[in-house]
Amino acid sequence: MTEPYLSLPIDDQAAASLRDSGLRLALVDTADDDAFDAWLSADARGFHSKQPSPAALAQQRELLRHRRTTGVYDDNIPVPHSPVGTVNSWPAPLTVPGPGQVDSWLISSVTVAPTHRRRGIATAMLPAELRTAVALGLPVAALTVSESTIYGRWGFGPSAFSTAWTIDARRAGWIGPATRGRLSFTTAPEFIETGRALLARQNAAHAGEVGLSEYLADRTMTPLEGAPDASTYRIVRYDGPDGDPEGFVTYTITEDDSDFTNATLDVVALVATTDAANAALWRYVIEMDLVSTVRAHTRAVDEPLPWLVRDIRRAKVTKVQDHLWTRILDVPAALEARRYENAGTLVLEVDDPLGFADGRFRVAAGSDGVASVTETTDAPDVSLPVGALASVYLGAPAAAGLAAAGRIDGDAVALDRLFRTAVPPRLSSWF
Ligand SMILES: CC(=O)SCCNC(=O)CCNC(=O)[C@H](O)C(C)(C)COP(=O)(O)OP(=O)(O)OC[C@H]1O[C@@H](n2cnc3c(N)ncnc32)[C@H](O)[C@@H]1OP(=O)(O)O
Structure with a gap:
């Protein structure tokens, strides 16, 4: 049976506005190899990636078939079957404070051909994705972004x-806990099911993480067809003292031809369902012989690594970056899905120029952490645009900064007290 999100018709409003510009919005039949290959090639071109090989296209057709795949076509160009705009999307659980989960609409592969940019194609596609999410009853949309300047205009907020981290492995010095469980090498074919289960368990426990499709999960263990470092992936699993799998690290090592002791280890993914696994896997990569530098990315802002090494300055944060962007579409459903660490009541006036989340809402959180969210005509305590609501939604400490920037009015301290969580949200993958 076809999933409703795959069979839902194309958005009329976006189709009409693109038609006025001589363009055609269409769902791609992912069972039609030629049409799907043209879309996948246009997507790669849009991100300046190399043209996928036939083997890479075959793999992507298989792994991305589950996504709703949309193209914008210019029937007046010499190669009209190659889309000038691409986007795909699919439903997935987003972990919210509690932890709990809210069904979300994940959006990816937003590209417009350089030949057709700045003519409003993205402006047609993005609101269409939001209306599709609403039609499916999904209260939140989410994406990871190439540039942070693009999505605020459609009500997304970071x-x-x-x-990202660079660790001077020789000088950092381990002072974290001793490893009590067992480390051992594994391979993607033998570990993939266990790895997927570990990712699901890890991601369900941390606000900001999303449920990963097999395509996204498997990339943490095995490179996609055509990736240059396909033969260099190593996977080490960590099993706790009782023998249960608790995590794994996938990494590559680049040698320095002029100095055998100066290799660089890049962490592809470090997945841990327990603190012990996190510590053991960090220790493993930091203490690797012949490696002088360890690099890791998409780690949490509260990554405990600095407390696990003797010389805190040898574990450097090289980048702090907005990563997960969310878009709230249904305020009561989104806000009731999460839990609150402090009881309290606030009336929020939400401004949404696109009209999905506009309104005034009373958020009343009890001492059990459960909130009821209802429309109200009472005076607001806080007025904010929908993108700012997204920035506090998952518990990040954003309220004071947004107030300082003049982007929220009213009692920012009360907003912070209600929405902030002791553990900040994180997302450890790209989608
Ligand atoms: C979830 C993801 O997939 S993230 C990946 C996003 N895609 C990329 O980075 C690939 C390269 N870039 C592109 O393909 C295109 O430039 C896109 C998709 C970002 C924009 O597509 P376009 O059709 O050119 O955008 P459109 O013409 O609708 O412009 C919409 C508005 O966004 C602005 N805008 C578009 N791209 C950018 C950008 N990169 N940075 C800042 N503003 C931008 C436009 O100026 C316009 O502003 P306005 O409404 O104030 O006039």
């Missing part, structure tokens, strides 16, 4: 930040 909701979780990530960090």
Whole structure:
């Protein structure tokens, strides 16, 4: 049976506005190899990636078939079957404070051909995706972004930040806990099911993480067809003292031809369902012989690594960056899905120029952390645009900064007290 999100008709409003510009919006039949290959090639071109090989296209057709795949076509160009705009999307659980989960609409592969940019194609596609999410009853949309300047205009706000690290492995010095479980090499074919289960368990426990499709999960263990470092992936699993799998690290090592002791280890993914696994896997990569530098990315902003090494300055954060962007479409459903660490009541006036989340809402959180969210005509305590609501939604400490920037009015301290969580949200993958 076809999933409703795959069979839902194309958005009329976007189709009409594109038609006025001589363009055609269409769902791609992912069972039609030629049409899907043309879309996948246009997507790669849009991100300046190399043209996928036939083997890479075959793999992507298989792995991305589950996504709703949309193209914008210019029937007046010499190669009209190659889309000039691409986007795909699919439903997935987003972990919210509690932890709980809210069904979300994940959006990816937003590209417009350089030949057709700045003519309003993205302006037609993005609101269409939001209306599709609403039609499916999904209260939140989410994406990870190439540029942070693009999505605010459609009501998205940065909701979780990530960090990148460079560690001077020789001088950092391990002072974290001793490893009590067992480390061992594995391979993607033998570990993939266990790895997927570990990712699902890890991601369900942390606000900001999303449920990963097999395509996204498997990339943490095995590179996609055509990736240059396909033969260099190593996977080490960590099993706790009782033998249960608790995490894994996938990494590559680049040698320095002039100095055997100066290799660089890049962490592809470090997945841990327990603090012990996180510590053991960090220790493993930091203490690797012949490696002088360890690099890792998309880690949490509260990554405990600095507390696990003797010389805190040898574990450097090289980047802190907005990572997960969310878009709230249904305020009561989104806000009731999460839990609150402090009881309290606030009336929020939400401004949404696109009209999805506009309104005034009373958020009343009890001492059990459960909130009821209802429309009200009472005077607001806080007035804010929908993108700012997204920035506090998952618990990030954003309220004071948004108030300082004049982007929220009213009692920002009360907003912070109600929405902020002790553990900040995080997202450890790209989608
Ligand atoms: C979730 C993801 O997939 S993230 C990936 C996003 N895609 C990329 O980075 C690939 C390269 N870039 C592109 O393909 C295109 O430039 C897109 C998709 C970002 C924009 O597509 P376009 O059709 O050119 O955008 P459109 O013409 O609708 O412009 C909409 C508005 O966004 C602005 N805008 C578009 N791109 C950018 C940008 N990169 N940075 C800042 N503003 C931008 C436009 O100026 C316009 O502003 P206005 O409404 O104030 O006039």
